[in-house]
Amino acid sequence: MRQQVYLWVTVANVILTFVFSKWWPTVELVNIALLYLLPVLMGAVYGGRGPSLYAATLGLVSFNYFFVPPFFSFAVSDLRNLSTFVVFYVVAVLTASLASRLKAQLKESERKEGYTASLYAISREMSAFTDIQSLLHNVSDQVSISVGAPAVIYLPDDLDVLAVSASTKQPDDWGSGDAELTIADWVYRNGNRAGKGTSTLNASKGLYLPLRTEDRVHGVLGVKLDDVVLSSDSVSFLEALGGLAAIAMARVKLSEEAKLAQLTAESEQLRTAILDSVSHELRTPLASMIGSAGALMDNDALFTSQDRMELLGTIRDGALRMNRLVSNLLGMVQLESGMLRLRKQWCDAEDMISVVLSQVRDFQHNRKLKVIIAETIPPIPGDEVLLEQVLTNVVSNAIKYSPDGSEIVIEVLTVGAEVSIAVADQGMGIEPAAIERVFDKFYRADKTSHLPGTGLGLAICKGIVELHGGHISAAPNGGRGTVITIRLPLQNQENSLEHMLERSMDAHERTR
């Protein structure tokens, strides 16, 4: 770059000299001297002090050699010309230094503008960042672009041990070595800067600044300086940037704490509901079981065999009730913790309903279960076991809340790209106000409080159906009872999977 300026200045000088030699002697000597200032200015603006002084000297020499008598000699015959030289040289030097200072100021303000732009970019990002990690990467990138040195950001882990969290690309692994980590750790613990250009560990290669807000240090910014010497405003810039990063981290921490507080409050509320429900649902059967077993053991001789069977039945029913509660609680926990993974396969609606019917056979008593399945139900993509669990739960509810001898209708049909499974009973129905809430955890309608139940069944159903991308809803069944409708999406029906399969199997059959 600098060499190029020297070259251009020289070329300009040669051209000027050539032009003047054509014009001369029609032009005044003073004008020629003034025009020789042009390359000087050029050198000052583009190259600074060195090239401009070079241009001045070159101009003076050419002027003297070609245009001041005696020609083609450095000798000066007229002493007045000597003063022209001095004035020329002084003007040239002054111009050169002014121009180069201007240039330095321009450079400086460009650099400051760069800093301001970096700070502006980071602070704008801060107002809307979602990912602290990418923000830190941007901070370290901005540092290395602005200062021209690789940067590393250290953050403490859960055990309060510092580790590299973000760093700019660099050929060696600077920043993650033991030496760097030790200094960074010192900075983190003490909250003071260290490294090159500071009073602590000045001999080190890097500069380490704490990322701090008022009350605490959140991490450490390390910059690999090597031989670069930072100006005081570069250091201020680094501190400002570090401050922004610290504020961002403080904000993340605060929002995490707020979320935790909210969660705690919610779980507090939920815990009360769980305790009420679970303690009631556990204690009631336990009391009857313990009582019955105790009675049987203490007074065996007193009971007729029919009494004995009754007490044993009580024990079994109580245990079954507790088993249902435990299954529901476990199911809920699995759903809420996201542990439940779907084992998707093609499920056959008729097949699933056959299992459900066999499951509820023992307690449906005299209720009539009517099944209406459209002939053309395609296979449903889903987890067979879980969908059966949903259906069993819904059908069991229909049985539980409807009088003996009434009819329950299970209807399966396709609606657009979905399959709809509706279970309609003629039972006590759901209050319009509760129609949404029945799918809430631990919610139980007031008028059902005399019946055992945890308020978990439908919540689990909803969770499972939604995992399948489906929808479950409750509605009044005409004038009497409830319809629960489950809608599950069917995939790629335009391929008509069933037909495809039938065809491939027919082909298979023929070749056998």
Place this chain on the structure above:
Amino acid sequence: MSAPDKGAKILIIDDEPQIRKLLKVTLHAHHYDVAEAGSGEEGILQASMSHPDLIVLDLGLPDMGGMDVLRRIREWSQTPIIVLTARDREEDKIAALDDGADDYVTKPFGMGELVARIRVALRHVAGSVSEPVLRFGALTIDLAMRNVELGGERVKLTPTEYDLLKTLASNGGKVMTQRQLLQQVWGRHYGETEQHYLRIYVGHLRKKLESDTTRPQYILTEPGIGYRFAVED
């Protein structure tokens, strides 16, 4: 059910003393001999020492895992094994069945269910199913003639439907995983990805055999696992 399984020796491998006690008392009442093991290691040892006719194995053993016990025993013994599993562990059940378990019972279980499974497993060992004609109520399957009759009337089946029915019926009472059925009916290279074949063919069979396809009498679905051909006990 009459004599063949009376006095058979059953080994219970379960770490829970309560469950062992329950099984011991009730199996005794059903006239079975009972041996117990409280850990997997002990179970394997007992299986080789006491020559049981059937093993009831809890899959949730603390020391080495029921699956390992199952595989170790299967390395040298064909003794029928019925596994006890928790409710929502379909993968475990399938893995156990595909690895050589004969059947499974889900905890908490009724003793009636367990005893029925034990009887079916012992009966299959006794080889009483190698008869040429299988009868299940109104359904008759003549293996020699490849002829199926329902209520005295011949049922027309495609070759695949017949093979599927034959496989299910000759394993009557025993659960068959989807994979076992696919491999036995369609051949070795069929696996889980073709399980919808099975579903569709079971649907066809039910249409031809069952009076109400939503309340099947013969081919029962074992949710998430496979199918079981019902036998009266």
